[in-house]
Amino acid sequence: xxxxxxxxxxxxxxxxxxxxxxxxxxxxxxxxxxxxxxxxxxxxxxxxxxxxxxxxxxxxxxxxxxxxxxxxxxxxxxxxxxxxxxxxxxxxxxxxxxxxxxxxxxxxxxxxxxxxxxxxxxxxxxxxxxxxxxxxxxxxxxxxxxxxxxxxxxxxxxxxxxxxxxxxxxxxxxxxxxxxxxxxxxxxxxxxxxxxxxxxxxxxxxxxxxxxxxxxxxxxxxxxxxxxxxxxxxxxxxxxxxxxxxxxxxxxxxxxxxxxxxxxxxxxxxxxxxxxxxxxxxxxxxxxxxxxxxxxxxxxxxxxxxxxxxxxxxxxxxxxxxxxxxxxxxxxxxxxxxxxxxxxxxxxxxxxxxxxxxxxxxxxxxxxxxxxxxxxxxxxxxxxxxxxxxxxxxxxxxxxxxxxxxxxxxxxxxxxxxxxxxxxxxxxxxxxxxxxxxxxxxxxxxxxxxxxxxxxxxxxxxxxxxxxxxxxxxxxxxxxxxxxxxxxxxxxxxxxxxxxxxxxxxxxxxxxxxxxxxxxxxxxxxxxxxxxxxxxxxxxxxxxxxxxxxxxxxxxxxxxxxxxxxxxxxxxxxxxxxxxxxxxxxxxxxxxxxxxxxxxxxxxxxxxxxxxxxxxxxxxxxxxxxxxxxxxxxxxxxxxxxxxxxxxxxxxxxxxxxxxxxxxxxxxxxxxxxxxxxxxxxxxxxxxxxxxxxxxxxxxxxxxxxxxxxxxxxxxxxxxxxxxxxxxxxxxxxxxxxxxxxxxxxxxxxxxxxxxxxxxxxxxxxxxxxxxxxxxxxxxxxxxxxxxxxxxxxxxxxxxxxxxxxxxxxxxxxxxxxxxxxxxxxxxxxxxxxxxxxxxxxxxxxxxxxxxxxxxxxxxxxxxxxxxxxxxxxx
RNA sequence: GCGGGCGUGGAGGAAUUGGUAUACUCAAGGCACUUAAAAUGCCUCGGCUUCGGCCAUGCGGGUUCAAAUCCCGCCGCCCGCACCA
Numbered sequence: 001x002x003x004x005x006x007x008x009x010x011x012x013x014x015x016x017x018x019x020x021x022x023x024x025x026x027x028x029x030x031x032x033x034x035x036x037x038x039x040x041x042x043x044x045x046x047x048x049x050x051x052x053x054x055x056x057x058x059x060x061x062x063x064x065x066x067x068x069x070x071x072x073x074x075x076x077x078x079x080x081x082x083x084x085x086x087x088x089x090x091x092x093x094x095x096x097x098x099x100x101x102x103x104x105x106x107x108x109x110x111x112x113x114x115x116x117x118x119x120x121x122x123x124x125x126x127x128x129x130x131x132x133x134x135x136x137x138x139x140x141x142x143x144x145x146x147x148x149x150x151x152x153x154x155x156x157x158x159x160x161x162x163x164x165x166x167x168x169x170x171x172x173x174x175x176x177x178x179x180x181x182x183x184x185x186x187x188x189x190x191x192x193x194x195x196x197x198x199x200x201x202x203x204x205x206x207x208x209x210x211x212x213x214x215x216x217x218x219x220x221x222x223x224x225x226x227x228x229x230x231x232x233x234x235x236x237x238x239x240x241x242x243x244x245x246x247x248x249x250x251x252x253x254x255x256x257x258x259x260x261x262x263x264x265x266x267x268x269x270x271x272x273x274x275x276x277x278x279x280x281x282x283x284x285x286x287x288x289x290x291x292x293x294x295x296x297x298x299x300x301x302x303x304x305x306x307x308x309x310x311x312x313x314x315x316x317x318x319x320x321x322x323x324x325x326x327x328x329x330x331x332x333x334x335x336x337x338x339x340x341x342x343x344x345x346x347x348x349x350x351x352x353x354x355x356x357x358x359x360x361x362x363x364x365x366x367x368x369x370x371x372x373x374x375x376x377x378x379x380x381x382x383x384x385x386x387x388x389x390x391x392x393x394x395x396x397x398x399x400x401x402x403x404x405x406x407x408x409x410x411x412x413x414x415x416x417x418x419x420x421x422x423x424x425x426x427x428x429x430x431x432x433x434x435x436x437x438x439x440x441x442x443x444x445x446x447x448x449x450x451x452x453x454x455x456x457x458x459x460x461x462x463x464x465x466x467x468x469x470x471x472x473x474x475x476x477x478x479x480x481x482x483x484x485x486x487x488x489x490x491x492x493x494x495x496x497x498x499x500x501x502x503x504x505x506x507x508x509x510x511x512x513x514x515x516x517x518x519x520x521x522x523x524x525x526x527x528x529x530x531x532x533x534x535x536x537x538x539x540x541x542x543x544x545x546x547x548x549x550x551x552x553x554x555x556x557x558x559x560x561x562x563x564x565x566x567x568x569x570x571x572x573x574x575x576x577x578x579x580x581x582x583x584x585x586x587x588x589x590x591x592x593x594x595x596x597x598x599x600x601x602x603x604x605x606x607x608x609x610x611x612x613x614x615x616x617x618x619x620x621x622x623x624x625x626x627x628x629x630x631x632x633x634x635x636x637x638x639x640x641x642x643x644x645x646x647x648x649x650x651x652x653x654x655x656x657x658x659x660x661x662x663x664x665x666x667x668x669x670x671x672x673x674x675x676x677x678x679x680x681x682x683x684x685x686x687x688x689x690x691x692x693x694x695x696x697x698x699x700x701x702x703x704x705x706x707x708x709x710x711x712x713x714x715x716x717x718x719x720x721x722x723x724x725x726x727x728x729x730x731x732x733x734x735x736x737x738x739x740x741x742x743x744x745x746x747x748x749x750x751x752x753x754x755x756x757x758x759x760x761x762x763x764x765x766x767x768x769x770x771x772x773x774x775x776x777x778x779x780x781x782x783x784x785x786x787x788x789x790x791x792x793x794x795x796x797x798x799x800x801x802x803x804x805x806x807x808x809x810x811x812x813x814x815x816x817x818x819x820x821x822x823x824x825x826x827x828x829x830x831x832x833x834x835x836x837x838x839x840x841x842x843x844x845x846x847x848x849x850x851x852x853x854x855x856x857x858x859x860x861x862x863x864x865x866x867x868x869x870x871x872x873x874x875x
Numbered sequence: 876g877c878g879g880g881c882g883u884g885g886a887g888g889a890a891u892u893g894g895u896a897u898a899c900u901c902a903a904g905g906c907a908c909u910u911a912a913a914a915u916g917c918c919u920c921g922g923c924u925u926c927g928g929c930c931a932u933g934c935g936g937g938u939u940c941a942a943a944u945c946c947c948g949c950c951g952c953c954c955g956c957a958c959c960a
Contacts, residue, residue: 216954219955228959253960254959343960352960553955664887668888673887678901680900683900685914685915735889735900738900739888740899742899743899746899749916817895821941823940824941825941861940866894869895870895
C-alpha cells in the first residue's frame with residue numbers, strides 16, 4: 001500500500017502540455033465574463049531569470065488562476081522590456097549584435113518561465129525592441145509633440161560619463177547614474193523632454209483615487225512631485241547699486257509672513273543678476289565659477305558649508321522704502337527651483353540662520369511660540385519653524401503666521417511695481433520635466449528629422465517606424481547611430497532638402513510606460529493596420545492588479561501614470577487615466593552570504609553543518625572553512641544566488657512556487673533557505689500521500705458535507721478553510737493562505753489514517769474536503785493539483801474548474817468557546833451556544849467554579865460581554 | 876535635517892484591527908518504525924514556579940473592564956527624499 005513519491009520531473013511537463021493544448025490561458029477579447037487584468041512587471045532579458053522573477057510571477061499567477069476560478073475573464077500576459085544598455089555592452093565586449101543577444105536571451109528566459117507553469121497568455125507576447133511595438137511609440141511621440149506634451153530645449157542636464165548619455169532626474173541616485181554608478185556631471189545640451197510637469201497637479205490629485213496602492217508609494221510620489229504654495233515676489237533694486245539694465249529681483253517664497261525678518265537676498269551662481277554683476281567684478285566671477293564646479297554630487301552637498309559673496313547690490317523692502325538689504329550669491333540656492341533667488345529670513349530657516357551667523361547679518365525673530373515673551377524671545381543658533389504668533393512685524397504683529405501670509409500676499413498683489421502687481425501667488429512643484437534623449441543605440445529612435453530650413457520635423461506617420469540599422473559598430477565611444485555612415489542622412493519630409501535624423505533614442509523607461517496597454521490587443525491574430533491604437537472598445541484597461549518591486553515606486557510608476565494621461569490626451573487610449581488600479585510591491589529574495597579566502601562563494605559550492613548550536617560552512621571541494629555573512633539581496637556580486645533552474649530540476653516548480661508564498665508576508669523580504677525549500681517539498685509529498693490514500697479509501701464515494709457526527713468537524717474545517725483561503729488570496733496574504741492549507745492537511749491526515757472506523761457520512765465529508773483541498777492548492781501548486789485531481793478520478797483539468805463554494809452555515813459553530821476573564825485576566829473558558837444572549841452568558845460565566853473562586857465572595861461590579869468574543873467579570 | 880515604516884520564542888512569522896499572545900513553518904531535542912540510514916509518524920519546545928500560579932510582544936509611562944494593537948517620551952534598526960526657499 002506504499003505510494004510512489006510524487007515526481008515533479010515527470011508530472012510538470014505533462015500538465016504544462018495539457019494546459020497549452022487546451023488553450024485555457026489564451027484570453028479572448030470577446031468574452032462576456034467580467035474582465036480581470038493581472039500583470040507583473042515585465043522582465044529585462046538579461047540572460048536568465050532569477051529568484052526575484054520567480055517570486056513576482058508566482059504571486060501574479062496565483063491571482064490569475066484564482067480569479068479565473070472565481071469566474072473572471074482573466075488577462076495575464078508576458079513580454080520583454082528589451083531595449084537597454086546591457087545589450088550594447090555585450091555587443092562591445094563579446095562582439096555580438098545587440099538584437100541577436102537580446103532575442104537569444106528572450107528565448108532562454110521564455111523557456112525558463114515555461115518550466116514554472118505560469119498561466120500566461122503567450123499569444124500576446126512582444127518585445128519592446130520589435131519594430132511592430134516601437135512604431136506605435138514613435139507615432140505616440142509625434143502625436144504628443146503636436147499636442148505640446150513633448151518639447152526640445154536647451155537645459156542643464158545630468159551627464160553620465162561612463163554610460164556616455166544624459167539621464168533623467170529620477171535616474172540620478174545620490175548624485176550617481178542609476179545604472180553605471182558614475183558621478184553625474186552637469187552639461188548644457190539641447191534635448192527632448194516629455195512635459196510631465198504640465199500634469200504635476202493632476203498626477204498629484206490622481207494619487208487620491210488609488211485606494212488599492214500602498215500608502216508608502218503614494219507618499220513617495222507625492223513627495224517627488226513636491227507641491228508647495230507660495231508667493232512670487234519682485235523686489236526693487238536700489239538704483240544706486242543696480243548693474244546697468246537691471247531694476248528688480250524676483251524671488252519665490254512659501255513664507256511671505258516672515259518678510260519683516262528678511263535680512264538678505266541670496267541668488268544662484270547661474271542667476272542672470274549674478275552673471276551681470278560678475279561682468280564688472282572678477283572676484284565674484286571667480287566665486288561663481290567655483291560654485292558651479294562644486295555642488296553637484298550629494299556627498300559634497302552634505303558637507304558643503306554655506307558660502308556667499310556680497311554683490312554690492314541692494315534691494316528695497318516692499319513695505320519700507322528706507323530699508324535696503326544686501327544681495328549675495330550663495331552656494332545653497334538652486335537655479336532650477338523657483339526663480340533661483342530667495343529672501344533670507346534667518347530666524348525662520350536654519351540655512352538662512354547659518355548663513356546670517358557666518359556673514360554677520362541681522363537675526364530678527366518674527367514668529368515665536370504662543371506662550372513666549374516677545375521682549376525676550378531670541379534666536380541664537382536654532383531657527384524657529386513651528387507655528388506661533390507674529391512679532392517684530394509691524395502690521396502683522398499678533399497674527400498667526402497663516403493669516404500673516406494672507407495679509408502680505410493680498411497687500412502685495414495690490415501693490416503696483418512698474419505697471420504690474422509686485423507679487424503673485426504661485427504653486428511650485430519640485431517635479432522636473434522628463435528628459436528622454438539618450439545618446440545610445442539600443443533604444444527606440446526618436447522620430448524627428450532636423451532640417452536647416454524647417455527646424456525639427458516629425459517623421460510622417462506613413463514613414464514609421466524609423467527602424468534601427470543593423471550594421472552598427474561599437475568599436476569607439478559615443479553613439480553608434482551618430483557614427484553610422486548613412487543612416488542619419490535623409491531628406492526633409494517638409495521641404496525635401498538635405499536633413500539629418502535625430503540620432504538619439506528614447507529613454508527605455510518610455511518603452512515600459514505603455515506596454516500594459518499594448519497587451520490588450522491580440523495582434524498576433526489580427527495585426528493592427530492603424531497606428532491610432534485605441535483600447536476603448538476592448539475595455540481591458542486599467543490593470544486590476546499590478547505586481548512588482550518597490551524600486552519602481554517613482555520611476556516606472558510615475559512615468560506610466562504620465563504616459564497614460566498623455567495617451568488619453570492624444571487619443572491612443574480612451575478609457576482611463578490611471579493605468580494601475582491595484583498595485584502590490586513585493587519584497588526581495590534574500591540569502592545568506594559566504595566568503596572564503598578567494599572571495600565570495602555561491603551557496604551551491606558549500607556545505608553547512610551544525611554542531612553545538614553553531615553553524616559552520618565549508619567548501620565542498622576543498623573543505624576550506626568559509627565565513628557565513630549577513631543576509632542580503634541575491635546578487636551576482638555577492639554570489640549569494642540560487643538558480644531557479646537548479647531548484648526546479650531538483651524539487652519541481654510547485655515546490656519553488658509554494659516556498660515563495662510561505663512564511664514571509666509578500667511585501668517583505670523572503671529569506672531563501674535550503675531548509676525552507678525542503679519544508680515546502682515535504683508538504684508537496686505530504687499532500688500527494690494524502691490524496692493517494694484518499695483515492696484508495698474514498699473511491700466511488702460521492703462528496704457531501706456532513707452536519708453531524710465525526711464528519712461534521714471535517715466539513716466545518718474544510719468550509720472554513722475555503723472561505724479563509726479565498727479571502728487571503730483576495731488580499732494577497734499568501735503566507736496566511738498557506739498556513740491554513742497546512743492546518744487542513746494536518747487535520748485530514750489522521751482521519752484518513754483511521755478511515756476504517758469512518759461511517760458513510762464521514763467518508764463523504766472527507767471526499768468533499770479532499771476535493772476542496774485540491775482546488776485550493778491549484779493556484780499555488782498547479783501541477784500537483786492536476787496530478788492529485790487525476791489521481792482521485794477527477795475529470796477534466798483543475799485549471800478549468802471553479803473555485804469551490806462554501807456553505808456559510810458550516811463556517812460558524814453552534815457552540816463556541818468563550819475566554820472568561822476576571823478583572824482582565826483570563827481564568828478559563830466557557831462553552832456556550834453561539835446565539836446565547838447576554839444575560840445567559842453572564843449567568844453561565846458567574847456559575848463557573850474558577851470565576852467564583854477568583855471572586856472570593858465579592859459581588860461583581862460589572863460584567864463585560866463582547867458577543868462571541870470574550871467575557872470579563874469585573875469585581 | 877525632513878518624511879515614512881518596523882521592533883512578538885532559537886529563526887521566518889500569526890493574532891479576525893482593542894478581546895484566549897506565540898497559529899503555521901523552519902531549527903532543536905526525545906520516541907516509534909528499521910540490521911542501519913533515509914523517509915515517515917508521534918511527543919516536547921518563551922521564562923520562572925513552592926505546581927496555586929506569576930512574569931513575558933525593544934525600554935519607561937498613560938488611557939481602558941481589557942493593550943502586541945491606541946496616546947506620550949526614549950532606544951535601536953530599515954526605507955525614501957535631501958541646500959526645493
